[in-house]
Amino acid sequence: MKPKILVVGSLVMDLIVTAERFCQAGETVIGNGFSTAPGGKGANQAVQAARLGAEVTMVGKVGRDDFGKSLINSAKASGVNTEYIFTAEAAPTAVGNVQIQKNSSGTENRITVVPGANFELRAEDVDFLKESISDYDIVIMQHEIPQAVNCKVAEYAKAKGVPVMLNPAPSAEVPEELLGCLTYISPNEHEAEDIVGVRPEGANAVEKAVHELHEMGVANVLITLGKEGCAFSDGNSLVHSPSIDIAPVIDPTAAGDSFIGAFCTAVSAGISPEKALVFANCAAGITVSRMGAQTSLPTFGEVISAMKGKGFETEIYNSIKGE
Template identity: 35%
Template sequence: MVNRVTVLGSLNVDHIMQIKRLPLPGETMTMTDKQIAGGGKGANQAIAAARSGARTAFIGKIGADEQGKLMRTYLEDAKIDTSSVTLADAETGQAFILLQENGENSILVLGGANQALTATDIEAAKPKIKDSDFLITQFETPIEQAIKAFAYAKENGVVTILNPAPAKRVPKELLENVDLIVLNETETEILTGIKVVEEDTWRAAAEKLAKLGVQNTIITLGSKGAYYKTIEAEGFIKAFKVTAVDTTAAGDTFLGALSSQLDRDLTNIAEAIVFASMASALAVQKIGAIPSIPRLETVNEALGSATDY
């Protein structure tokens, strides 16, 4: 059965500046190269879900500019329903990515049209949310609209997935309607106050999140892998060993791919994480966010020939 995934999120045009290392304060450096590509956490996650086989829809805002046209084209090329992607009186969101030789990145985001999402947009998208198996959001659009969308989703039996990035305080009104939270080490520490370095701390962080109202957690641990704890199960999935070129969309690819494979009751979470981990491993071997996200057949082929598992 094909999962129906709706993503409420951001659409950004990425400006990728390739450098040897981060500059020191006051230092002027020469870039080794630069590129422009589609991105934004919401767009990345939606395209990852669609390319992994999910029937995907998007709720978001773009500007009436060439960059907005570019982002809509990216979504439409991935066969994503863009009927809830509307125009804002602001420029399309942008991200400026400092990509180091070791594959690590630092990102500056200009929200633009992403911050213009309103309650009216959520109201108009309610039929789309209701028709979904999963609703995903992040924090690159107004959190007030995420609260409204997740409350409506829960009223209608839709499974909600929160990616609290960029990390910030999460209101209780949102957490109480989150079925699954997917977050990295930094986000985990900011939300729980627990530095995740080993299994005991992973578990402690998940238990803290459960006390805050979220019973199902996946903590992504970079090159180590991913830890998960649900109401029914707990485990760790090691990462596939690859040489990273650009980690920009790693987490977003993981989440989108996960949503395409996950059962609504989360009983296949370990298998879905393995699939998502491979999708992420493939993505980090190419430069750019959306251009690096693999397709279903590529992920399955890689899994079939993997020797790690």
């Protein structure tokens, strides 16, 4: 059967500018491109999971404006159930200022999000999940909505025995009551450092950061390490999974969201975490080779094709497609 995934999180319209270099304080530079694209960590993760074959429901909030309509339509077009994407009466839809620097040295990005309606999502908006959350195989959350909402959803999930994945981005303090409800936590290097005070650079530092996160009560720790891939620990063993280069990097904006959506789709379909990491790295490798957030997210067929020769692509295909 298709994995059933609940995503509680953000929807953001990205306003994307590309240039050869970032401007310095007080400086103006000439850019070479501008576009808008649907994004938001929650929506990106939901769309990625849906494109990979999961049955996905999203809970979030947008403004009563054209950006909000576009974001809902984009999610719906990828197969996401948008019934529980609510509309804020006063706040506008969130926007993200995405700056992409691309030159001979490589590609980097900087993102500033104005949360708008995302921060209008209230704990009472998710009361309906108290019982229905048991319908899902996993819940995915991030830090682009109020922590009170995350805490309530995680509490409901824990009470029903439903696994919870927290992607603690953008970086912010994780409340103890939330940590105690998590099955998985997946920070990048910056977020891991902010949470535990250890930057996971080098094997010893990664091991220490993982240990500290386990000590906080999280059963499974997954740290993404950029070009170095990722590290996963279930408390018994620590596994490093290298990144997978599919094509030259064009835009890394949605790489982490693609990874989270793919990993959660695979593990909720019964795939081992070690194999799910490879699946997720393939998805992220495709994503960074394209421009935009949701526009860059690959389909199931594209990821399976990229996995040829890994030795277990048939297992993943059958598990997710239910054949």
